[in-house]
Amino acid sequence: MKANFNKLLIALGLIVAISLQANAQTVKWDSLYRPPKTKEILAKWQNEPLTKKDYVFLGNSITAGTDWAKLLDLPQAKNRGISGDITFGVLERLQEIIDAKPAKIFILIGINDVSRNIPDSVIVNNYKKIISRIRKGSKNTKIYFNTLLPVNASFEKFKNHYGKDEHILWINEQIRKMTAKNVTIIDLYNQFTDQDKHLRAELTKDGLHLIPEGYKVWADFLKSIGYLR
Numbered sequence: 342m343k344a345n346f347n348k349l350l351i352a353l354g355l356i357v358a359i360s361l362q363a364n365a366q367t368v369k370w371d372s373l374y375r376p377p378k379t380k381e382i383l384a385k386w387q388n389e390p391l392t393k394k395d396y397v398f399l400g401n402s403i404t405a406g407t408d409w410a411k412l413l414d415l416p417q418a419k420n421r422g423i424s425g426d427i428t429f430g431v432l433e434r435l436q437e438i439i440d441a442k443p444a445k446i447f448i449l450i451g452i453n454d455v456s457r458n459i460p461d462s463v464i465v466n467n468y469k470k471i472i473s474r475i476r477k478g479s480k481n482t483k484i485y486f487n488t489l490l491p492v493n494a495s496f497e498k499f500k501n502h503y504g505k506d507e508h509i510l511w512i513n514e515q516i517r518k519m520t521a522k523n524v525t526i527i528d529l530y531n532q533f534t535d536q537d538k539h540l541r542a543e544l545t546k547d548g549l550h551l552i553p554e555g556y557k558v559w560a561d562f563l564k565s566i567g568y569l570r
Contacts, residue, residue: 372429373429374429374430375430375433376423376424376430378423379434383434383437386421389419391437391441392443393443395417395443396418396443396444396446396447397419397421397438398418398420398421399422399431399447399449400449400450401422401423401424401450402422402425402426402550403422404421404422404449405422406422406550406551406556407556412557413560413564413569417444421434425453426450427450427451427453427454428450428464428467428471431471432467432470432471432474435471435475439474439475439482440478441479442479442482443482444481445483446485447487448471448484448485449489449490450468450471451468451489451512452490452549454467455502455512456499456502456505461511461512465512465515468516472519476522480523483523483525484523484525485524485525486516486525486526487516487526487528488513488516488517488528488530489509489516489529490530490533490551491506491509491538491539492506492548492549493535493540493542493549494548495539496545496546496548496549498547498549499547499549502549509530525568527563529559532558532562533555533558
């Protein structure tokens, strides 16, 4: 009786393992996704060229969600955030920024990759490609790479972004290891977490994006560590 029960447990374990493996293999991701307004935004930026004096903020909707020049009282701060963008999109539109050879680039990208099930290792490899291309094409540009912000699932709005905290934590650990010549890591994650390691509720409107109070935390942190000088 006991032997049969043990065999049953082993069989159930194998079924679960096979099921999990099958699910892992069927998770699909798309490197070709681009937000619908990408072409429109890129066309607009052609009429707003960058210069060597500019501080470029590069990323997705979290970057796009504020006026950096006004927020930082810094006229040379330029926004190159596109809502919904992923690392592949940044790589595709990076040349415009490299050609301008700006003074500084502040990069925050990847949470949409996570939401779209792009493998963590692919995301980190794209980070390295972004850094390599900037360093190769604009050697004097200072690169500041931000860790991903936490999310807060209690808002129940962006469900594809929730429940993936382990991915955010792993990616951030890899970002922290990417110190190199002309690359400075800015640990934004720790500035935005509550006691449960979630995005602080008073700084967000939906558990993903920031409200003005959130951008103030970001701006104050940048000013405090002297990266805007």
